[in-house]
Amino acid sequence: MRPLTVGICGYGVYIPRLRIRAEEIARIWGGDGEKIKKGLLIEEKAVADFDEDTATIATEAARNALKMAGIEPAAVGAIYVGSESHPYAVKPTATIVAEAIEAAPVMTAADYEFACKAGTAAIQTCMGLVGSGMIEYGLAIGADTAQGAPGDALEYTAASGGAAYLIGKKGLIAEIEDTYSVTTDTPDFWRREGEPYPRHGGRFTGSPAYFKHVLSATLGLMKKIGAAPEDFDHAVFHQPNGKFPRNAAKNLGFTDRQLKEGILVDRIGNTYSGSSLLGLARVLDVAKPGERILVTAFGSGAGSDSFSIRVTEEIEKRRGRAPAVETYISDRRYIDYGTYVKLRRKIKVAE
């Protein structure tokens, strides 16, 4: 048995209301919408409004997490915000969130960056701080307003959204049984300082990056805790598109039924640091006490964090205090490509 039981006291999500359909992007760039939808297994993606960014997404998710946990914000001893789209190059997003949820000033905070897995890195940090007794509660957030270059394949999936997890020891809605990570130096995807859009190594992003890390972290975790795929009721893998998580699951021996509740990419796109955390939230929205969840995040660059999570009885008492993932997904408004480029500042205007 592990010496420390830490886990999730509350979680909260936010998904912006605007959506753009894959066909609408294909219409502009002369792509075959149906073919792209089938290739990526994606219908549409969530788009941040003009006045939304990683800080506003993180704040609403954090407020929802606190509502669910029902604790005083001043009891939060640490906030870490993982993102690859922090509003400032220098000036932490975590400070804005801390002030907006009224956890400041007696606390520690920092921003994390690790492509799509910065949010799970934040959870691990909070587990350590809570487990060691340095803090009572820590807030780990993954949020992004991801952008793909106009016309790039990434433009069909790069989306906006986020989730926040309050990590503590008391009043757990789910225990984190264990975590296991794999990290290597892999140039599969990057964005240089000052550049507006990321670049990727094309085919290189599949086998040596996503699959290598997701599979080895998941296998490593299961070996460490002596579990097999059939021991889990649900599995969530990072969702850069609809195909990768399904292929990873199949390869590892997980079934479609285990994957079903946590797959969101077809309806909201790849929310980067929010992706696996929103998938986990969707599972927690419907999971029954005693159920076990496997979560494996992936971040380009590259690395994977895998978690085994067990849901407690407490979850049923806390549901309904904050909006569920489906509430945000079903509240949507479609925009055209012109509105999309205006909102996401992809057009130059006279200053």
Next chain:
Amino acid sequence: MTMGAPRFWRKTQSRYNLYGVKCKSCNATYFPPRKICPSCRRASKLEDVKLTPKGEVLTYTVIRSAPEGFERQTPYIMAIVKLDEGPMVTTQIVDCEPDEVEIGMAVEGVFRKIRESGKDGPIYYGFKFRPARADKDLAV
């Protein structure tokens, strides 16, 4: 209200959350905060209070020609919202099209970007309002 947070900190963050004052003599609530209760005058007993960001649209206007710093958000809705706790707040209404807003519409607070000062200046955040979610939407 935040336990133990010194007054200084609540002041600096009052634009992120709705802080007003409540008069303990007559129970009236004011936003923005006042120094004296106009009904009780010298008998005022004011204390800081965090207001619940829920209310309804009292009146609104659609801004099509915006002041500097807001040009790229047009058209947008500015409204006077009457909070359930009484005070009135001038605010932008988001997640709502100009033809969807109505007087009496239930709204709730949301944290958004207010303004950016140019390409390299600070970004200002604060509260706005959006159409309220029905309580049933909170359930799964």
